Amino acid sequence: xxxxxxxxxxxxxxxxxxxxxxxxxxxxxxxxxxxxxxxxxxxxxxxxxxxxxxxxxxxxxxxxxxxxxxxxxxxxxxxxxxxxxxxxxxxxxxxxxxxxxxxxxxxxxxxxxxxxxxxxxxxxxxxxxxxxxxxxxxxxxxxxxxxxxxxxxxxxxxxxxxxxxxxxxxxxxxxxxxxxxxxx
Amino acid sequence: xxxxxxxxxxxxxxxxxxxxxxxxxxxxxxxxxxxxxxxxxxxxxxxxxxxxxxxxxxxxxxxxxxxxxxxxxxxxxxxxxxxxxxxxxxxxxxxxxxxxxxxxxxxxxxxxxxxxxxxxxxxxxxxxxxxxxxxxxxxxxxxxxxxxxxxxxxxxxxxxxxxxxxxxxxxxxxxxxxxxxxxxxxxxxxxxxxxxxxxxxxxxxxxxxxxxxxxxxxxxxxxxxxxxxxxxxxxxxxxxxxxxxxxxxxxxxxxxxxxxxxxxxxxxxxxxxxxxxxxxxxxxxxxxxxxxxxxxxxxxxxxxxxxxxxxxxxxxx
Numbered sequence: 001x002x003x004x005x006x007x008x009x010x011x012x013x014x015x016x017x018x019x020x021x022x023x024x025x026x027x028x029x030x031x032x033x034x035x036x037x038x039x040x041x042x043x044x045x046x047x048x049x050x051x052x053x054x055x056x057x058x059x060x061x062x063x064x065x066x067x068x069x070x071x072x073x074x075x076x077x078x079x080x081x082x083x084x085x086x087x088x089x090x091x092x093x094x095x096x097x098x099x100x101x102x103x104x105x106x107x108x109x110x111x112x113x114x115x116x117x118x119x120x121x122x123x124x125x126x127x128x129x130x131x132x133x134x135x136x137x138x139x140x141x142x143x144x145x146x147x148x149x150x151x152x153x154x155x156x157x158x159x160x161x162x163x164x165x166x167x168x169x170x171x172x173x174x175x176x177x178x179x180x181x182x183x184x
Numbered sequence: 185x186x187x188x189x190x191x192x193x194x195x196x197x198x199x200x201x202x203x204x205x206x207x208x209x210x211x212x213x214x215x216x217x218x219x220x221x222x223x224x225x226x227x228x229x230x231x232x233x234x235x236x237x238x239x240x241x242x243x244x245x246x247x248x249x250x251x252x253x254x255x256x257x258x259x260x261x262x263x264x265x266x267x268x269x270x271x272x273x274x275x276x277x278x279x280x281x282x283x284x285x286x287x288x289x290x291x292x293x294x295x296x297x298x299x300x301x302x303x304x305x306x307x308x309x310x311x312x313x314x315x316x317x318x319x320x321x322x323x324x325x326x327x328x329x330x331x332x333x334x335x336x337x338x339x340x341x342x343x344x345x346x347x348x349x350x351x352x353x354x355x356x357x358x359x360x361x362x363x364x365x366x367x368x369x370x371x372x373x374x375x376x377x378x379x380x381x382x383x384x385x386x387x388x389x390x391x392x393x394x395x396x397x398x399x400x401x402x403x404x405x406x407x408x409x410x411x412x413x414x415x416x417x418x419x420x421x422x423x424x425x426x427x428x429x430x431x432x433x434x435x436x437x438x439x440x441x442x443x444x445x446x447x448x449x450x451x452x453x454x455x456x457x458x459x460x461x462x463x464x465x466x467x468x469x470x471x472x473x474x475x476x477x478x479x480x481x482x483x484x485x486x487x488x489x490x491x492x493x494x495x496x497x498x499x500x501x
Contacts, residue, residue: 015249015250016253017253017254018250018251018253018254019250020243020246020247021246022250023245023246023247023249024242024243024246026249027237027241027242027245027246028236028242031236031237031242031245032236032237035237054245054249055249055252058249058250058253059252059256061253061256062253062256138209141209142209142226163202163205166205166209167197167202167205168197170200170205170208170209171197171199171200173222173225174199174219174222177221177222177225
């Protein structure tokens, strides 16, 4: 999940000067989380949108200064804004804010099995019960791998508000599990 | 599932200390055994959501991104002073770019487009109308096109067009603009795909060169502050015609649907650039149908602004 600070600085320099190896490395590192975040948050065409986000990174890279932590925040600031634009574009359709775990999309039988073993239906139902803001935060933590402070930066809230959102989100999920008596 | 009261809610919240939340969200087992199932579920989501990109997509992206980074090193400083004069013209500009690009691509992939007619119903009609209103001086669009040109010159025509499409999807000012830009981008991307995988004519070197030249020229024109919108439109139209012109034999074959019309409203009404019932007033190529009288003469409508076409915005709600 991390390139390491020293190698990140090297990769960033190389990426700025247009070295393909550096962009390969950044792409491999960030495509999964970005794609996962967009998909989990109901992007219309997550693959496409993830590509756009990463190209925006390429366009803005000359202006970026900082370490890997702030780079990650920056990537997801862009991803989050793109997602909001995507939602706005798609607003003719019914609300598409449901959490959509990428069942069968990511490939791997292993993941599929892992998910199958869980009570997928109940999990989805539980996720549906969350607010949009709660799901944004949960996905940024869980899928994008951001810290509370990074999430706060991405969604434009204070860290305390992010903590409250994630806490409440988890409590809501647990409540559904309690009530429905789901078993593994 | 959600009929629990406030009291129960509070009880439930108490189980989630900061430390417990951190454990759960980082995929570790929670301390409280009651939360074990939740922990497993969250961990599974975490695993499932993280995919690996294919090697092919990595190398495609890497070469595109590297080209962008290089081009922004060389053009970034120079183009900065002229950037972002205002957002008012960006939608029209973007639509025009797309319109032209789609036109060029259509011409090159062997779909005949009647270049001189430019009457309502003709793809060029909408393009010309859009071009007339194009604003210039948006450095961002200029940069994007330069990047796209660089890609096209390396033979990556599909990526280049996709890149140009992305330029239109930069955040728009309001919902209408965003929706239109999105349609336009979709149309462009489809056009790019059809060129990239063209049944009739695979992407030839000739196409690459032409697309690259076209994009580069458009970028140059966009950056010229002395050109007004009409002049810009005229120049680009001419260029499009000379580049993309097929043999003039089949004048009546329909071009591709114009960007912002597909998907809007009536499914059987696509490809009619001048006909958008109830379309929002600020959409560029949406001039009322029947306004222009076919321009049978030797010039496209854009070279004679106002001649026959309704005044901009006239008769709109």
